[in-house]
Amino acid sequence: xxxxxxxxxxxxxxxxxxLDLAETYVDxxxxxxxxxxxxxxxxxxxxxxxxxxxxxxxFELAGxxxxxxxxxxxxxxxxVKKGETLIDTAMTLNAMHPDLLVVRHPQSGAVDLLAxxxxxxxxxxxxGRHEHPTQxxxxxxxxxxxxxxxxxxxxxxxxxxAHSRVARSNLFLLGxxxxxxxxxxxxxxxxxxxxxxxxxxxxxxxxxxxGADVVMMLRLQKERMDGGFIPSEREYYHRWGLDAExxxxxxxxxxxxxxxxxxxGVEIDGTIADDINRSVIQDQVEMGVAVRMAAMDLLxxxxxxxxxxxxxxxx
Ligand code: CP
Numbered sequence: 183x184x185x186x187x188x189x190x191x192x193x194x195x196x197x198x199x200x201l202d203l204a205e206t207y208v209d210x211x212x213x214x215x216x217x218x219x220x221x222x223x224x225x226x227x228x229x230x231x232x233x234x235x236x237x238x239x240x241f242e243l244a245g246x247x248x249x250x251x252x253x254x255x256x257x258x259x260x261x262v263k264k265g266e267t268l269i270d271t272a273m274t275l276n277a278m279h280p281d282l283l284v285v286r287h288p289q290s291g292a293v294d295l296l297a298x299x300x301x302x303x304x305x306x307x308x309x310g311r312h313e314h315p316t317q318x319x320x321x322x323x324x325x326x327x328x329x330x331x332x333x334x335x336x337x338x339x340x341x342x343x344a345h346s347r348v349a350r351s352n353l354f355l356l357g358x359x360x361x362x363x364x365x366x367x368x369x370x371x372x373x374x375x376x377x378x379x380x381x382x383x384x385x386x387x388x389x390x391x392x393g394a395d396v397v398m399m400l401r402l403q404k405e406r407m408d409g410g411f412i413p414s415e416r417e418y419y420h421r422w423g424l425d426a427e428x429x430x431x432x433x434x435x436x437x438x439x440x441x442x443x444x445x446x447g448v449e450i451d452g453t454i455a456d457d458i459n460r461s462v463i464q465d466q467v468e469m470g471v472a473v474r475m476a477a478m479d480l481l482x483x484x485x486x487x488x489x490x491x492x493x494x495x496x497x
Pocket of ligand 1: 233234235236237238308317441442443
């Protein structure tokens with residue numbers, strides 16, 4: 183494929199290939215990623231129309247570790263502020279012949295639209311409540327490393343499912359890999375039709391966590407709640423916050439995940455988030471660099487093959 187826009191179109195074998203390649207970028211002893219020259223001579227532009235700490239920095243680091251020239255567009259200071267449209271901005275950058283565009287945008291579908299207009303590979307770094315594919319891939323790699331497999335696990339995804347692109351991408355990925363999926367949270371934050379997705383749905387968190395191998399917590403995304411139900415943080419923590427008492431109902435070796443940014447004392451108790459015996463939150467961040475290296479490495483190979491084929495056609 184030319185782009186990585188979502189997990190939905192990927193086959194299980196493609197997911198495994200990406201994770202296997204990411205694994206080669208992890209140094210097992212030093213737990214750091216290796217350098218390579220897979221993107222040497224290529225230009226990567228990061229366009230983030232929404233705030234980011236983890237995704238933007240890890241895409242930048244991943245590009246640099248693969249030898250690309252990496253440019254971070256500061257969208258706050260760009261001509262978007264003067265009314266330039268997303269497509270005009272993209273076409274302007276396209277005219278500078280980048281090889282890889284990494285895009286985060288608040289509107290679902292915006293990154294797909296942009297990908298149709300440019301000549302380079304596009305990686306979706308999160309679009310609205312649609313998809314965040316590299317997050318699901320790094321979550322998949324983290325689970326596989328912690329549990330020794332990425333299939334036949336009971337995974338409880340907890341919290342604000344309705345507004346979460348992380349939940350959507352993970353549902354696609356974990357579903358394709360044949361895991362048992364549970365969605366846990368208030369009915370008002372559960373997407374319509376969630377019961378038809380092959381998931382078990384629980385409003386009672388204690389029921390939803392029983393025997394789970396993986397407990398994936400999500401942030402309350404108040405910025406996406408347009409006037410709907412916003413529970414008080416105290417009430418939310420009481421019913422749906424992960425504390426030691428609720429976690430004790432999961433499998434004894436259950437791992438705790440959170441994509442970040444995390445609101446301590448709202449969806450998760452800070453002590454659990456910091457407990458290195460249960461929490462793999464820092465591993466998730468670490469795997470983010472390796473997974474983004476793998477995704478860009480594979481897309482760069484495809485791009486080079488596509489360009490090579492075009493060049494031979496013209497000869
Ligand atoms: N998980 C995630 O996407 O974090 P950032 O918003 O910091 O990139």
